[in-house]
Amino acid sequence: MEKCVNIVGAGLSGLSAAITLAERGVCCNLISAQPSERAQSVLAEGGINAALDTMGESDTTKEHFADTMKGGCYLESESAVKNLTENAPFVVQKLFKLGTPFQHDGGRLILRNFGGQKKKRTAYAKSSTGKMIMTALIDEARRYEAQGLITRYPHHELISMKTTSGRLDSVTVRDTFTGELLSFSGCTILCTGGLNGFFEGVTTGTTQNTGSAAAIAFDSGAEFANLEFIQYHPTTVSISNKRMLVSEAARGEGGRLYIMKNGSPWYFMEEKYELGNLMPRDVVSREMFFVKNDPDCEGEVMLDMTSLDESVWRGKLSDLRAELISYLHIDPKNEPIAVSPGIHFFMGGIRVNDRHETNIGGLLAAGEAACKYHGANRLGGNSMLGAVFGGRVAAETAAEYAGGVTVTKPGGSADISSSPKLRAALRDTLLSGMGIVRDGASIEKMIGELEKMYSSDISRADKMRVNLALAMAMSAKVREESRGAHYRSDFPETRDEFKMLTAVRCENGVRRLTFEPADSWEGSV
């Protein structure tokens, strides 16, 4: 039987996995609720990190490794981050060879500054880097679609997973056009993104990123890790039904944060930190929280880009400017804009080893769906790198042992009903305990409310969602320290004994949480 792998999700990590498999002559079924053009990856803005050392700063992959580990507060697997950062130049060069219109000068990639890194290391295409990379990968995938190596199922959502004795039997998806169900046996890679849908309407992500695939995986026994680490991006603005990201590139290119204090602008980040406005995102968001609550300060935190050169606006941030004018009716070239932190990325996810295997045999995960490279706080520019590289590694692993895939039509229909009211209540409850600054009492209260929700009369899909939300809340509760994006006002110090992953899984309806070493593990394939 022909070797074949199922990939659920057709964003950056899914496409990367599909192309990697096709390059090796392995077929895949590329399953997604929407075509790749609509994936959340197209929203990624500022760039992708690699120590290409093209800017005369003697950058090295070792420094990229060190910055990533430090930014993530040492909660990543060292070996995985080493793989990631050593391969980053290859990954970015490959994307360039696939025609991503990165800024370059005669083939030499131009790099920009990004948070948590002293050296210029971020390759970019204005502030639409995700869209540009996605276009190149979609075009490359098309080559293999024409050859029959990639078969797309582009309006199909995951509705269930079946496992036996810790091994994946099949995944079942629903054709959203016809309602028909399809079951795919065989090895499967989940590339389904983060948990934006748990915070409906208040993240920078897409509405398609519902978190339901993660909830299904958790319900099926997949182990999750580090769910308490949620990245609040410092510079977001509110638009209708979501937060809109103002790329970190705005600060990378010279934008400054301030708040009015005693009648004058206070550039608090520059005053407090050597890296100023380009500290890692957890630090910036937390400082913004504190100054906003400082009685000597007034008004909103402002992002001032008015001193940026005309050439920067024209060549590097023209798209960002157009977007702000379009949605806020403010020209950032002429006046500062009010910004506030918004939920942007989930460092936690399905726990995978360095080969991207999960605890369920035959199930792998990559991209934001997986917990691997970003520890307690992800550096800007590392998400697309982690997605492309992770997708590649997962595919290489899957290619080793993939067998055939059988597609069957189980018949019947699926109960996928979900209550908007429940989702709104879930969001509000999670926000009450999973903010930028947390404490034991509010976490306890959140858990109590979630448990009430869990035992109420709600649909199966909503119950699975609340189950995973409870796992997230439990993870926040047991981490009695402050590290990265998890800041506890009742435990403000980082404690060595917590330099561990919070790993949680659901067995026979019971959630079990343990602390596990951050280093790699065997997996169970």
Add this chain to the structure above:
Amino acid sequence: MRYLLKILRRERGSQESCFQSFYYETDSAAATVASALVYLNGLDELTDDGGRPARPIEWECSCLQKKCGACAMVINGRPRLACGALLSETKNGEVTVEPLRKFPVICDLVVDRSILFENLKTLRLWLRNDADMDERYQDIAYGASECIQCGCCLEVCPNFYAGGSFFGMATVPITTRLLAEMTPKEYAEIAKLYAKHTFAGCGKSLACKNVCPKGIDTEELLVNANALAIWKRRFK
């Protein structure tokens, strides 16, 4: 302000559509057609303007900020992204919302745009070797890569119909990116298919020129694609 949304609806599997109207009240000047649809579907029990119960309105959306093309639909007679269509722009508070008309309707505002992607495959649009990255064409490649495959340009095209041999403007951005990044020898096949499926069928009405939600200058794209693929010159 109270808006009245007149939505063209259709049951799954049916061939018949009819309008159903809904009120949406908001004080926000930033509210869009997408905001209204999100709000209406978020209600516990949706009712129409006559207070009759209605099932949720099916529509596609993803990014809600004009970057993904999912929510393309016909709004007050014009193809637009629902997330970019401000309600405050409407006259007398009435908005007509219909599905794109060039694609088969699945349900309500959801259409099957598979043909967009099939056509790209038929045109064999992919690189043959590593990209030839000439920085003189970087802006052209960047601009062309902005296309979100929403289908708005096809809605207004007098020559395009789904399944026809003319593929319309939606294939031109990707064609242009690839032409910009390939050598003439490499793109010979793409140029030939472009001549057959785009150049030959385009009536040059340029109806597509002002509808692109991304603001892509379709005329310039055509000029550039024609220069390379048809007239064997370099970009202008």
